[in-house]
Amino acid sequence: MTPTRKYPSIHRSRALQCLFPLCLAILFAASLSAQNKPAEAASTAEIRQIAQKAYVFAYPMVVMDVTRRATTQGGGGYRQLANRFAHAQYFPDDRFRQVIRPNADTLYSVSWLDLSKEPVLLHVPDTKGRYYLFQLLDAWTETVASLGKRTNGTAEAWFAIAGPGWKGTLPPGAVRVDCPTNSAWLLGRTQTNSAADYDFVHNIQRGYKLTPLSSYPAEPPAAGYDPAQPPQRANIAPPAQVAQMSATEFFQTFATALAANPAHADDAPMMAQLARIGIVAGKSFPAQPLSDVELKAIDEGAHDAAAALAAFDGSNLPKGKTGWTLPTSYGRYGTNYQVRSIVARYFFGALPAEDAVYLSCMRDSSGQPFTGAQRYVIHFDKGATPPVKAFWSLTLYDDQGYFAANSIKRFAIGDRDQLKLNADGSLDLYLQHDSPGADKESNWLPAPSASFNLVLRMYWPEDAVIKGAWIPPAAVPANATAGR
Helix, strand or coil: CCCCCCCCCCCCCCCCCCCCCHHHHHHHHHHHHCCCCCCCCCCHHHHHHHHHHHHHHHHHHHHHHHHHHHHHHHHHHHHEECCCEEEECCCCCCCCCCCCCCCCCCCEEEEEEECCCCCCCECCCCCCCEEEEEEECCCCCCEEEEEHHHHHHCCCCEEEEEECCCCCCCCCCCEEEECCCCCEEEEEECCCCCCHHHHHHHHHHHHHHEEEEHHHCCCCCCCCEEEEECCCCCCHHHHHHHHHCCCHHHHHHHHHHHHHCCCHHHHHHHHHHHHHCCCCCCCCCCCCCHHHHHHHHHHHHHHHHHHHHHHHHCCCCCECCCCEEEECCCCCCCCCCCHHHHHHHHHHCCCCCCCCEEEEEECCCCCECCCCCCCCHHHHHHCCCCEEEEEEEEEECCCCCCCCCCCCCCCCEECCCCCCCCCCCCCEEECCCCCCCCHHHHHHECCCCCCCEEEEEEEEEEEHHHHCCCCCCCCCEEEHHHCC
């Protein structure tokens, strides 16, 4: 009989703050090894270990597939059509729960691409110098391309996104972008400076077009949504949906997705191991008969891997002297499957370092966790704010990784806000639950009454940020700044 154990809830675990790849892989692997049961027969232990590795390897594709189905099959009562854009019109607020660690810096333009039949052409209008970025992620959550101001400028442009092995002729002037999987996620970001900037950004979004090659140059319909009957689990966040899956459901979802989305060339050794426990692209899981004992070992191995993923909070990862995590790069993982799975769970859709660096902080200058019962100040000396070619923001999240409700509905603060400098040109940011007073409110990032954490986003960062030569200052309890 196929086991039906559900994995432990990962929605409750504290969201991973930032990643240092080598240590992350070591710590994650150690947490898996600690859950092995060496007293059992070698063959059963080997099956369990393969299942652990299989879960880690498959997790990004499964969470990507579940996220895709949540939107294209009617999540929230509407179905997002494939190869059509859905444009965010407003920033998310404290009620938003569909993506962990959302930003309040850009308005998204999102599409799930089906490249199985032909390429899809992306048109970008002249953005008049405004920063934009289209991140193309394959079905494994690998960043295939970054198209935008940094790489292509801001003039009008056409890009042709082609699936694996496609051959043919593209329109003149279209820049070809090859994707190794037939399913892909196109995640567009357009710099949005405030609610007052919405109209300008909406006009740019209207110029973003997706057209199948066979329809070019005809303009596609503008609508990106159709009414739909919400599917089962529609109101459950994708990571939580994956956590509710049994081993059979998880590996069946993976095998089905794998049929249209081949593994990368370097994954051949892992694919051979997966076949040993009945995971084969396009076939029902298990692809060969397995005994109840073997199925139980697979279930236990998958459960152990899920538990390790749920328990990982990044608290032991290396940090700089000011308490912020060290910079790292997301989006391209090679065979570092542990890092890839954790990023897919906790920082889904994170950009590579050349496009953005994310630094996180969970504790103040004294080493204590952040709490709304305290008041904090982050002080930047004159000329020492984050060095970027685009823009930066400091975002505050509750301990689940979502925006915290506050009276002024401010969830992030940065260089596009009307910040008030000190007389010497330095900058103070105030992090606290209550207003710091009318004269300081322009620099106030409201905190919840409970615990919270911070993320500093730096878009198109200078090399000093990427290499760790520049580090952000510590958040100092207000009573410790009195003598400064």
